[in-house]
Amino acid sequence: MANAEPVLQPRQPAPADYYQNNLQQAFSFVLERYADMLSADDVDRLQQFLGASADAQRLLARLLTRAGPYFLRSTLNYAEVSSPDDAVAELHQRGLISFQSGAADRLIKLYTKNALCERFNLAATIRKLTKQQIIEHLLGRYTDRQLAQRLGAVQAWVRLRHLSLWRLSRLLFFGSTSQDWSTFVRKDLGQIRYEELPLSRPQYQDAAALSERLLAQHLQYLCYRLDEYPQLAPALFSALTEAMHDKSTGDRLQRCALLLAHWVERNLCPDLALRIYELTNKPPARERRVRILQRLEQLEAAGSLRQEILNAPLSAKEQVFAERFGRRGAGFQPPVTEMRIRGPYDSIEEYALTELVPDSGWGVHCENSLVRSLTGLLYWPVIFADVEDAFTNPFQSAPHDLFSEDFCQRRRVLLSKHERGLSDDSELVKFLTRTVQAKNGTANRLVNWTLLQTVPLEQWLEALPVKVIRALCQFLIRNLGDYRSGFPDLFICYGPDDFEFVEVKGPNDQLQPQQRAWFRVLDELKLPARVFKLKPR
DNA sequence: ACCTTGCACGCAAAC
DNA sequence: CCGGCCCTAG
DNA sequence: GTTTGCGTGCAACTAGGGCCG
Ligand SMILES: [Mn+2]
Ligand SMILES: [Mn+2]
Numbered sequence: 001m002a003n004a005e006p007v008l009q010p011r012q013p014a015p016a017d018y019y020q021n022n023l024q025q026a027f028s029f030v031l032e033r034y035a036d037m038l039s040a041d042d043v044d045r046l047q048q049f050l051g052a053s054a055d056a057q058r059l060l061a062r063l064l065t066r067a068g069p070y071f072l073r074s075t076l077n078y079a080e081v082s083s084p085d086d087a088v089a090e091l092h093q094r095g096l097i098s099f100q101s102g103a104a105d106r107l108i109k110l111y112t113k114n115a116l117c118e119r120f121n122l123a124a125t126i127r128k129l130t131k132q133q134i135i136e137h138l139l140g141r142y143t144d145r146q147l148a149q150r151l152g153a154v155q156a157w158v159r160l161r162h163l164s165l166w167r168l169s170r171l172l173f174f175g176s177t178s179q180d181w182s183t184f185v186r187k188d189l190g191q192i193r194y195e196e197l198p199l200s201r202p203q204y205q206d207a208a209a210l211s212e213r214l215l216a217q218h219l220q221y222l223c224y225r226l227d228e229y230p231q232l233a234p235a236l237f238s239a240l241t242e243a244m245h246d247k248s249t250g251d252r253l254q255r256c257a258l259l260l261a262h263w264v265e266r267n268l269c270p271d272l273a274l275r276i277y278e279l280t281n282k283p284p285a286r287e288r289r290v291r292i293l294q295r296l297e298q299l300e301a302a303g304s305l306r307q308e309i310l311n312a313p314l315s316a317k318e319q320v321f322a323e324r325f326g327r328r329g330a331g332f333q334p335p336v337t338e339m340r341i342r343g344p345y346d347s348i349e350e351y352a353l354t355e356l357v358p359d360s361g362w363g364v365h366c367e368n369s370l371v372r373s374l375t376g377l378l379y380w381p382v383i384f385a386d387v388e389d390a391f392t393n394p395f396q397s398a399p400h401d402l403f404s405e406d407f408c409q410r411r412r413v414l415l416s417k418h419e420r421g422l423s424d425d426s427e428l429v430k431f432l433t434r435t436v437q438a439k440n441g442t443a444n445r446l447v448n449w450t451l452l453q454t455v456p457l458e459q460w461l462e463a464l465p466v467k468v469i470r471a472l473c474q475f476l477i478r479n480l481g482d483y484r485s486g487f488p489d490l491f492i493c494y495g496p497d498d499f500e501f502v503e504v505k506g507p508n509d510q511l512q513p514q515q516r517a518w519f520r521v522l523d524e525l526k527l528p529a530r531v532f533k534l535k536p537r
Numbered sequence: 538a539c540c541t542t543g544c545a546c547g548c549a550a551a552c
Numbered sequence: 553c554c555g556g557c558c559c560t561a562g
Numbered sequence: 563g564t565t566t567g568c569g570t571g572c573a574a575c576t577a578g579g580g581c582c583g
Contacts, residue, residue, distance in 0.1 A: 010561085010575095013562085018562090065560085075560095112580090112581065112582090176538060177540085179538080180539090185562055189575080224540075266567090266568090329564090348546085506547075508546085509545085
């Protein structure tokens, strides 16, 4: 468990085969698991990489860590590539790079403003413009092909081909679009550790599942561009209606529907928005429907949908909404203390700390990360338990279903066994302490290691009774979907086992539904919590 | 989850 | 000449 | 005064170098 010497050191060259090995590992993984879902061409391209010489693999590995798709030939010299010329020739011969230009706008950016002015003999008046303006001037005046050729005469360039395949491979290897090849580097620098994960079957069982994911991603991308291209809205609506026809549609498509409906609600008309929201019940779809119906003065429809939510809320936020909509002051009311602001401040939460923390105590502004981190530590083996389809990729920081409704249900045997082991106070403390030691720095979606550096576990254990930690974590692990946000801003410790949770509200801020939901829970658990309302002087 | 997501603040308009 | 941004690297 | 909508900011690793304004 002791950290071996890291493979990488900042500012020191990586081993010659480092990037090459990473890519081999990733592409082998992709081919092993997904070859039958990729096109024959894409499979061939990945095999072209795996079959290439060391030099060519190393050069391509470097290209993939860079922005591209164009690269100046002069920037392709790497210590670990013995003959860049041969490597370039081989990658070209294997069809992975090209010397023909596509759109020139990405290429032209590689050249300095000065080089552009010289090459195109620009007049002094034009040279005074910004680089971006000069680029636009040139793009308007020359064809892409002309530009590519004339720029190539200044400095040779190459173009990486098959960008969408590299993107897809990244998605299949990491399981999300958020992670990129620098994940390897961060791990090997020792910045992050990753759990040894029990990988189950592939993330996508067939080509249809994969293409649904890709379609959802594309539709989502279009939704984000609606402001730019409003005429996309009807096409998006029919595409979504089509895609969501069978009821078991994935979460991403439902999010697309919510995005589109929200945009339509703001920019087009409530009627259409209503119809789009009807594609899903994923919150806040029903909430939005109630609000729209109310605005359209269809009061009975609004009322009965509100009742439907009350009968079976799909999230805590939805429940709070249904309880309070149209009835001010309803729902749970937490205790509130008020105070006038007496001095200047940057952050209202930090200011509140100076007012609330006594000399004998301490406090931090940590919001959700306190209870999330304690829960992540306390339930570590449950979170990383080997459950079917939970782990499909080597660098996950949580199981895919961590925030889903049936997370605990699917782990109930292990969960109750684990909790029996923690029922004794000193066992719980021992478990937390050991987990912090053993897992320090290991990626876990729930754990904020920075917080535990600021305030070490021992200090938390002095301030919080074990029974409180147990109760909070027991609650959160069962309600991660709803309660991963909304926890009060501040933790304040007045003395041993004497603490309080405080939500700070500035003059123009008020309690959000998720925050209200947490206050109700804290009240049920009989934990001290209040709103601290600061008013202007 | 970076062609994003999640979270929460601060302001202004509507009630 | 400096600050900010983008890119690169480990 | 309260509720709602909307825009905004921040954090997602860190440091250094070159270009640009
Ligand atoms: Mn807050
Ligand atoms: Mn607050």
